[in-house]
Amino acid sequence: MRAIFVTGIAVVIATGLVLAAVLVLPVLAASPVRGATAEDEAEALIKEGVKLRSHDQTTAALPQFEKAYQTFKSPRTAGQLGLCELELGSFAEAERHLTEALATPGHPWIAKNKPTLKSSLEKARANVGELVLTLTPPAADVTVNGKPVENALPGAPIRVAKGSVDL
Numbered sequence: 001m002r003a004i005f006v007t008g009i010a011v012v013i014a015t016g017l018v019l020a021a022v023l024v025l026p027v028l029a030a031s032p033v034r035g036a037t038a039e040d041e042a043e044a045l046i047k048e049g050v051k052l053r054s055h056d057q058t059t060a061a062l063p064q065f066e067k068a069y070q071t072f073k074s075p076r077t078a079g080q081l082g083l084c085e086l087e088l089g090s091f092a093e094a095e096r097h098l099t100e101a102l103a104t105p106g107h108p109w110i111a112k113n114k115p116t117l118k119s120s121l122e123k124a125r126a127n128v129g130e131l132v133l134t135l136t137p138p139a140a141d142v143t144v145n146g147k148p149v150e151n152a153l154p155g156a157p158i159r160v161a162k163g164s165v166d167l
Contacts, residue, residue, distance in 0.1 A: 042072035046080050058087045069097075075104040079117055086120050091127035091161040098124060130157035131165065143167065 049064035065081040082097030098121040104110055110117065132155060133142065142149040142158075145166050149158055 038072040039074070042068040042074070042077055045071065046077065049080060049084065053084065053087070058084060062088060075101045075107040076109040079110060079113065082124070083117075083120055086124050089127075089161070091124045092159045095121065095124040095128050095159060127162050128159050129162045131160050132157050133167075 045064045045068035049061040049068065052058070052061035052064065062084050065077070065084045069077040069081045071077075078097045079101030082094045082101060085091075085097060086094035098117055101110055102114070102117055102121060105114065131144070134155070135142070143166075144158060144160055
C-alpha cells in the first residue's frame with residue numbers, strides 16, 4: 001500500500017517488478033530445476049511415465065520414457081522404455097531395450113526387477129522375427145515400416161515384429 005504514495009519513479013519500478021514477477025515466475029516453475037543433472041531430469045520423466053502407465057495411459061507414457069532414455073541412457077531408462085514398448089506391442093524395440101537393460105545385471109534397479117525384465121524379454125522375443133535382405137547397391141537406404149534401418153549390412157538379419165512389414 002505504501003507504494004501508492006511514493007514518487008512516480010518508485011511506482012514504475014514497483015510495477016515493473018510485479019510485472020517481471022508475473023511474467024518470469026510461471027516460466028521458472030515450468031522449467032527444470034537449475035543445476036538438475038541429466039540423470040535427475042530422466043528420473044522425473046520416468047516417474048511421470050510410470051504414473052501414466054499406472055493409470056492405463058501407456059500410449060501417453062511412451063514419449064516420457066523415450067525422452068528419459070534420450071536424456072540419460074542408463075539400464076533403468078532402457079528397461080522402463082522396453083517395458084512400455086512391450087505393453088504397446090512394439091516387440092522388436094522392446095527386445096532391444098530390455099536386452100540393453102539386462103546387460104548390466106549389477107545395476108540396483110535391474111537387480112531388483114530382473115525376474116520381470118527377463119520374462120518381459122522372453123515375451124518380446126516370442127513376437128520377433130528376422131528379416132534378411134539382399135541389397136543392390138549394398139549401401140542402399142532401407143526403411144522397415146516407415147522407419148530407417150541404420151547401418152543395414154548385407155546378409156545381416158534385421159529384427160522386426162512378427163507379421164507383415166512394409167519395405
